[in-house]
Amino acid sequence: MQRLIEFRGVTKRFDDGTVAVAQLDLIAAPGQITVLVGPSGCGKTTSLRMVNRMVEPTSGTLLVGGQDVRSRPPAELRRGIGYVIQQAGLFPHRTVLDNVATVPLLTGATRRAARARASELLELVGLPSELARRYPGQLSGGQQQRVGVARALAADPPVLLMDEPFSAVDPVVREGLQDELLRLQGELGKTVLFVTHDIDEAIKLGDRVAVLRAGGVLAQFGPPQQLLAEPADEFVAGFVGRDRGYRSLSFVSTDGLAVHELATVRIGAPAAGPGWWLAVDGQRRPRGWLAPPHPGGGQAVRAGGSLHRLGGPMRTALDAALSSPSGLGVVVDDTGAVVGGVRAEEVLAAWRRHRGNDA
Amino acid sequence: MLEEILRYLSSPSNREKVLDLLGEHVVLAVVPLLLGLAVAVPLGWAAQRVRWLRAPVLGSASVLYTVPALALFVLMPSVLGTRILDGANVVVALALYTVALLVRPVVDALDAVPGHVVAAATAMGYRPARRFVAVELPMAVPVLAAGVRVASVSNISLVSVGAFIGLGGLGQLFTEGFQVRYLAPIVLGIVATLLLALVMDLLLVGLRWVSTPGLRAGAQA
Numbered sequence: 001m002q003r004l005i006e007f008r009g010v011t012k013r014f015d016d017g018t019v020a021v022a023q024l025d026l027i028a029a030p031g032q033i034t035v036l037v038g039p040s041g042c043g044k045t046t047s048l049r050m051v052n053r054m055v056e057p058t059s060g061t062l063l064v065g066g067q068d069v070r071s072r073p074p075a076e077l078r079r080g081i082g083y084v085i086q087q088a089g090l091f092p093h094r095t096v097l098d099n100v101a102t103v104p105l106l107t108g109a110t111r112r113a114a115r116a117r118a119s120e121l122l123e124l125v126g127l128p129s130e131l132a133r134r135y136p137g138q139l140s141g142g143q144q145q146r147v148g149v150a151r152a153l154a155a156d157p158p159v160l161l162m163d164e165p166f167s168a169v170d171p172v173v174r175e176g177l178q179d180e181l182l183r184l185q186g187e188l189g190k191t192v193l194f195v196t197h198d199i200d201e202a203i204k205l206g207d208r209v210a211v212l213r214a215g216g217v218l219a220q221f222g223p224p225q226q227l228l229a230e231p232a233d234e235f236v237a238g239f240v241g242r243d244r245g246y247r248s249l250s251f252v253s254t255d256g257l258a259v260h261e262l263a264t265v266r267i268g269a270p271a272a273g274p275g276w277w278l279a280v281d282g283q284r285r286p287r288g289w290l291a292p293p294h295p296g297g298g299q300a301v302r303a304g305g306s307l308h309r310l311g312g313p314m315r316t317a318l319d320a321a322l323s324s325p326s327g328l329g330v331v332v333d334d335t336g337a338v339v340g341g342v343r344a345e346e347v348l349a350a351w352r353r354h355r356g357n358d359a
Numbered sequence: 360m361l362e363e364i365l366r367y368l369s370s371p372s373n374r375e376k377v378l379d380l381l382g383e384h385v386v387l388a389v390v391p392l393l394l395g396l397a398v399a400v401p402l403g404w405a406a407q408r409v410r411w412l413r414a415p416v417l418g419s420a421s422v423l424y425t426v427p428a429l430a431l432f433v434l435m436p437s438v439l440g441t442r443i444l445d446g447a448n449v450v451v452a453l454a455l456y457t458v459a460l461l462v463r464p465v466v467d468a469l470d471a472v473p474g475h476v477v478a479a480a481t482a483m484g485y486r487p488a489r490r491f492v493a494v495e496l497p498m499a500v501p502v503l504a505a506g507v508r509v510a511s512v513s514n515i516s517l518v519s520v521g522a523f524i525g526l527g528g529l530g531q532l533f534t535e536g537f538q539v540r541y542l543a544p545i546v547l548g549i550v551a552t553l554l555l556a557l558v559m560d561l562l563l564v565g566l567r568w569v570s571t572p573g574l575r576a577g578a579q580a
Contacts, residue, residue, distance in 0.1 A: 052482055079484035089479025093497045093573040103483050135573035151483075161482075 003030040003065055003158040003191040005051060010060035012046050012216070020046040021216035024060070028208075031189040035206035037196055038239070043216030044195045048161050051193060052081045064159060079107050082152035082160040082190070087168050088144040090136035096122070096147050097132040103155040114154075121150040124187075126180060142173035149181070153188070162194045166201070178204055199240055203228070203247060211236050225251040249315035249351070257317060257350045259310075259331050259340035265290065267301070276326035278304075284337040289325050307332050310339050314354075318347045360546060367543040377532070381551060384528025387521065388514040388559075391450050395457020395510065402458065403465025404491060417463055424459040428452065428520045449521040456517065457510045464506030468499030501574050504567040508560055515556045519548075529555070 005028040012021040020043040028034035036044040049055040050062055053074040062069045069077055090099050100118035105111065122132055125146045136144055145165060152160060166174045178201065185192065196202055202209045203224040210221040213235050220232040228248035231237035241247070265271060267279040267287045277290040279301050288301035305323030308316045308331050320329025321344035328341035367373055406416040435441065435448035472495050480494045519530025527534070532548030535541075568575070 054478070054481060075484045075486045077484075078482055081482075083479065083482035085475050085479050085482070087473075087475045089473075089475040091476060091480070091494055091498075091573075093500075093571060095573070106484050137573060148479075 004028065004063075005034075005159060005191060005193055006063040006066075007047070007050075008061040008063065010047070010050060010057045010062055012043065012050065012055060013058045019215055021050070021057075024216065024218055026210055026218065026221060028191055028193050030191050032207035033185060033192040033194055033205050035194045035196060035202040035209045036212060037199055037202040037206075037209055038212035038219075039214060040197060041214050042212040044197075044212055045163055046216070047212075048163055048193060048195050051159075051161055052078045052083060054078075079103055079155060080157050080159070082155075082157040084145075084148045084152045084160070084162045084165040086164040088136070088148035088165075090144055090147055090151070092136050094135075095132065096127075096134055096136065096139070099136065099147060100151045100154050102151060107155055117154060118150070121154050122147075124153070125150045125184070140173075141169045142177060145169060145177055146180070149184070153184075153190075158191060160190045160192045162192060164196055165194075167196065167198065174201075181205065200247075203240075203250065211239055246315065246318075249318060250313045252314040252351065252354050254308075254312065254314050254317050254342075254347075254350065256353070257314075257342060258346055259342060260328065262328065262330070262338060262341045264338060276328070278326075278330065278338065278341075280338055283335070286330050286332065286338050291325070304330060307336075308342060309334070314347060314351060317342050318344060321347060360542070363543040364547050367541075367547065373544075377529075377547065377551070380529050380531055381555070383526075384515070384518050384530075384552070384555060387446065387449050387453065387518045387526070387528050388511070388555075391453035391457050392507070392511055392514055394450070394454040395461060396507065398454070399458045399461035399465050400496070403462050403469065406462065407466045407469040413466065417466065420459040420462045423455060428456070428517050429523055431455065432521055432524050444525050446526055448524065449518065449526050453514050453517060457514060460510040460513060461503075461506050464503055465499070468502035468506075469495055471502060472498045497571070498574065500567065500571050504563065504571075508563050511559045511563060512556050515552060515559060519552060 007024045007026040010021060010024045011019065013019050022043075024043075024047060026034075026047075036047055038044050046055050050057050051064065051069065053069055064077075064081070090096075091102070094102075097115055097118050100121050101111075101114035104114035104117050109117070119129065119132065122129065127143060127146050127150070131139065131143065136147065139147065148165065152162075166177045169177065182205065194205060206224055208222060209224050209227055211219045211227065213219045219239075220227060220236045225248065227236060227240055228244045228251075231240055231244070237244070263273070263275065263277045264280045264284070265277045267281055271277040271290045271293065275292050279287045279290055281287055286304050286307065288304050291300075291302060302325045305321075305325065306316065306319050306329075308320035308329050310331055310333050317329060317331075320331070321327065321342050322329075324330060324341075326341075328343060329347075331339045331342055333339050368377070402416060406413045431452040432448055435452055436443050436445070439445075439447060439451060441447050476494065476498070477490070480490045485493065518528045519533065521527035522530030522534045525531075529548045529552050532544040532551075536543070536545035536548070
């Protein structure tokens with residue numbers, strides 16, 4: 001109970017009369033990632049900023065760890081709440097190490113202790129130690145975001161606020177940062193309140209997702225599976241998108257799905273028989289497909305489809321099968337080596353069995 | 360011409376005088392620069408934070424800078440209650456010019472600090488005053504330094520005007536040269552003033568370079 005964030009009838013009306021947040025009741029459970037998602041102007045950032053008093057509510061109460069946030073002076077309250085902002089918000093005139101050491105220094109740690117702590121944090125978020133002496137301007141966008149996360153965690157706050165932290169980096173880096181956040185969260189178990197406008201990000205990261213509509217009204221609050229399977233109304237259905245049936249496969253396991261053996265050949269070598277052959281490298285990682293030979297044609301390697309990690313959800317299994325030129329989705333293990341292949345019709349058969357179990 | 364200047368400088372009493380005047384010039388230019396900076400930073404901070412203060416502060420700074428230097432020097436004794444030949448007249452007048460020149464760069468520099476950096480600093484628990492000293496001011500240094508360089512050159516050139524009230528550093532070489540219709544001290548005064556301005560400028564560039572390691576070109580986000 002100690003680390004919970006609770007909104008009780010919170011309303012924010014700005015001076016010009018616009019209502020950013022209307023009568024919001026919400027609980028961000030301890031040790032979980034709670035995502036606030038919605039279109040721009042739905043008050044999600046305003047809601048987040050009321051937690052650390054960067055915005056003061058017009059009415060209602062906000063509790064962190066059971067305590068009204070207004071019972072403490074803002075600066076003191078904020079030092080106990082991690083905050084990660086879009087574009088990282090790093091101090092360009094300070095080294096990476098000193099950026100991360102900011103909050104420990106503010107709370108009275110010695111410079112030496114603060115820097116030692118900062119080094120630990122850089123390691124935790126997966127940044128090489130030689131970056132510590134650099135300045136933020138010398139880092140890539142993804143590295144800056146990692147520093148931002150390290151800085152927010154430096155004072156070991158039980159509660160972490162994240163305001164669209166990954167929206168300014170490219171999709172590939174973003175996916176890496178999301179995976180990294182999930183790994184960190186598995187280790188640290190913070191109470192995270194995460195704001196995004198990206199429903200895919202919300203579904204991937206959230207233990208529970210709150211969908212807000214314009215004017216700061218809570219449209220639906222629940223686990224991501226529930227939003228996809230039973231959207232509360234037209235707005236939520238529209239917001240979670242056209243592909244929601246497909247997306248909901250992210251939460252269905254592939255237990256019992258047959259994995260077929262695949263004909264593989266070392267890349268560069270010719271196919272050893274008829275049919276499709278999967279080209280692999282020395283570590284048995286897939287590199288592409290060799291099409292069945294036809295009269296007069298050579299054998300070029302065709303780019304492979306997406307990969308399904310063994311034990312992953314049905315969504316990646318189906319996508320691997322659908323995107324593979326051979327019709328066989330490639331399954332890999334944690335090292336990226338080929339395990340076998342899956343067929344789309346068998347994924348769908350597994351899905352039918354899953355539906356049967358549910359009903 | 361060079362020959363005449365060398366002849367002028369060959370007299371020990373002339374050399375001593377030129378060095379004294381150079382020292383006076385440096386003091387009369389640098390002290391107001393520091394005083395002006397010390398006033399302009401908090402003033403610019405206030406003008407940047409308080410919306411209704413901005414227009415009057417920036418407006419009066421512009422107006423102040425258009426007052427002729429000589430008029431300001433002559434006015435000072437009646438405003439400050441000092442004697443005509445008091446160095447404070449020049450120092451205070453030039454400090455006023457420095458403030459007038461620096462207030463706008465301070466405001467511009469603070470405006471240019473990215474909002475997400477200020478928001479991040481606030482969210483980490485900086486109170487406004489400490490945030491200003493630790494985050495906003497250091498980030499404002501590059502823009503501010505450009506303003507300080509202009510003010511430094513401006514001060515060094517304006518000190519000479521003080522010669523008309525008998526306190527102009529190297530400018531006194533001009534008045535002296537005119538009185539006796541002797542060109543050498545005039546040329547010497549001009550060259551020395553230019554060199555002084557150049558040296559000061561290089562010092563300021565160097566100071567900026569060492570004080571802003573993360574904000575140099577090439578290290579920019």
